[in-house]
Amino acid sequence: MKFDLLAKDSQTKARAATLTTDHGVIETPIFMPVGTVGTVKGVHQRELKQDINPDIILGNTYHLYLRPQTPILEKAGGLHKFMNWDRNILTDSGGYQVYSLSGRRKIKEEGVKFKSHIDGSYHMFTPENVMEIQRAIGADIIMAFDECTPYPCDYNYAKRSMHMTHRWLKRCMDHLEKTPFKYDYSQAFFPIVQGSTYRDLRRQSAETIANAGAPGNAIGGLSVGEPAEELYAMTEIVTEVLPEDKPRYLMGVGTPINILENIALGVDMFDCVMPTRNARNGMLFTAHGSINIKNKKWEDDFSAIDKMNITWVDTEYSKAYLKHLFSVNELLGKQIATIHNLGFYLWLVREARKHILAGDFAEWKTKMVKQMDNRL
Template sequence: MKFTLKHTDPHSKARAGEMITDHGKIETPIFMPVGTVASVKGVHQKELKEEINPDIILGNTYHLYLRPKTQILEKAGGLHKFMGWDRNILTDSGGYQVYSLSENRKIKEEGVKFKSHIDGSYHTFTPESVMEIQRIIGADIIMAFDECTPYPCDYKYAQRSMHMTHRWLERCIKHLETLPYKYDYSQSFFPIVQGSTYKDLRRQSAEYIAGVGAEGNAIGGLSVGEPADEMYAMTEVVCEILPEDKPRYLMGVGTPINILENIALGIDMFDCVMPTRNARNGMLFTAHGTINIKNKKWEDDFSPIDDMAITFVDTEYSKAYLRHLFAANEYLGKQIATIHNLGFYLWLTRAARKHILAGDFTEWKNKMVKQMDKRL
C-alpha cells in the first residue's frame, strides 16, 4: 500500500490523502460502510457501487469466521470473490465483537475464549489465529488483535489491557511473517492504539504503535460510551504522536459531527454501523439535521427526502412516501433510508476532502456542525 499526503488544512490538522492498494485508489478522509457478514445490510452491491460509490468497505472477522466460515471463504477465493466486490476491503480483528460478548468470553494472555452468538459453540481467538483468519478472508487492510476496554474503565485494568494488546501485537507481527498471502494481491497490516480515556496511557500506546513502523495505524477503544469531548481529547493526543506519513483510522466512529471533528484532529479513515442501523429505525442524517421519518409531520410532505440530491433515492422519493413505507412496515423503506444515510456519510467525507484541498475546511466544518446538530 502506498499513502500520499496531498494537503493539510492551514487552520486545523485535517488532511487530504490518497491510498493505493492492489484493489485501487482510496481518497481520504473516507467513511467505510460496514459489511458485517459479507453484505452492507439492505443494499445490493450494484447500488453500493453506483449510488454510494465507496472506495472501501469493512468486513467483520468475528462474524465471517462464524458464518459462512473461513473454509467457505477460502474455497470461494476470498471475500472479494465471495461477495462480488472488486474494490478495497478492510477487516477488523474481532476484538470489538469479543469485547461486546462480555457475558460469554474469557480473556487470558494466550487469547480469548468465547461463546458463539449463533449456536453456543465455544471458540478461541489468539493473535496467531486471527492473523490466519484474516489471511484467508483476504481483505486489503487487516488489523492486529487487541482488547477493547469498556467505558468507564479502571486505570489499572486499562494499563494491563494496553500492555497485553502490545504483547499480542508482537505475536501478530511475528506470525504474519510466516504466513504468505493467500491470493494474488498483498495485504497491509494496521496495529491499534489502546489506553481507554487516560492521556498518559494513550501517549504510551501511540508511541509503541508508531515504533512498529506499520503501513497504517488505528485508534481503538473509543466510541464505547465516553463523552464526545473525551473522545476528541484522546484522538488529539494520539494524532500528535502517530506518524504523519501513514493513514490514521479511528475505529467505530461515529455521528456525522464526530466524523468532522475528528477529521479536524487529523483522522483519515472511519467506520460505523450508525448510518445503516439508524436508517432501519427511520432516522435520516442530512446536512440540515436529523429526521425521524416515522413522525406524523412528514405524512403529507411531498418534498424530496434530501434536497442535497446525494443519491437517486433523494430525488426519486418523497418524505411522505418514505414515511408511508415505514408505517406499512415495508422493507423497501429501510432500504431507501439506508442508501440515503450511507450516501450522506460518503458525501460528508468527500465534501470535507474538497474543503481541505480548497483551504477553507475549518470554516465549512464549523458551519456544518452547527447545521447538523438539529432535529428537524
C-alpha cells in the same frame, strides 16, 4: 500499500490523501460502510457501487469466521470473490466483538475463549489464528488482535489491557512474517492504539504503535460510551504521536459531527454502523439535521428527503412516501433510508476532502456542524 499526503488544512490538522492498494485508490478522508457478514445490510453490491460508490467497505473477522466460515471463503477465493466486490475491503480483527461478548468470553494472555452468539459453541481467538483467519478472508487491510476496554474503565485494568494488546501486537507481527498471502494481492496490517480515556496510557500506546512501523495505524477503544469531549481529547493526543506519513483509522466512529471533528484532528478513515442501523429504525441524516421519518409531521410532506439532493433517492422519493413505507413496515423503506444515509456519509467526507484541498475546511466544518446539530 502506498499513502500519499496531498494537502493539509492551515487552521486544523485535517488532511487529504490517497491510499493505494492492489484493489485500487482510496481517497481520504473516507467513510467505510460496514459490511459485517459480507454484505452492507439491505444494499445490493450494484447499488453500493453505482449509488453510494465507496472506495472501501468493512468486514468483520469474528462474524465471517463463524459464518460462512473461513474454509468456504478460501474455496471461493476470498471475500472479494465470494461477495462479488472488486474494490477494497478492511477487516476488523474481532477485538470489538470479543469486548461486546462480556458474559460469553474469558480473556487470558494466550488469547480469548468465547462462546458463539449463534449456537453457544466454544472457540478460541489468539493473535496467531486471527492473523490466519484474516489471511483467509483476504481483506486488503487487516487489523491487529487487541482488547477493547469498556467505559468507564479502572486505570489499572486499562493499563494491564494496553500492555497485553502490545504483547499481542508483537505476536501478530511475528506470525504474519511466517504466513504468506493466500491470494494474488498483498495485505496491509494496522496495529491499534488502546488506553481507554487515560491520557498517559493513550500517549504511551500511540508511541508503541508508531514504533511498530506498520503501513498504517488505528485508534480503538473509543465510541464505547464516553462523552464526545473525551473522544476528541483522546484522538488529539494520539494523532500528535502517530506518524504523519501513514493513514490513521478511528474505529467505530460515529455521528456526522463526530466524523468532521475527528477529521479536523487528523484522522483519515472511519467506519460505523450508525448510518445503516439508524436508517433501518427510520432515522435519517441530512446536511441540515436529522429526521425521524416515522413522525406524523412527514405524512403530507412531498419534498425531497434532503433538499440538497445528495443521493439519487432524494430526487426520486419524498418524505411522505418514505414515512408511508415505514408505517406499513415495507422493506423498501429501510432500503431507501439505508442508501440515503450511506450516500450522505460518503458525500460528507468527500465534501470535507474538497474543502481541505481548497483551503477553507475550517470555515466549512464550523458551518456544517451547526447545521447538522438539529432535529428536523
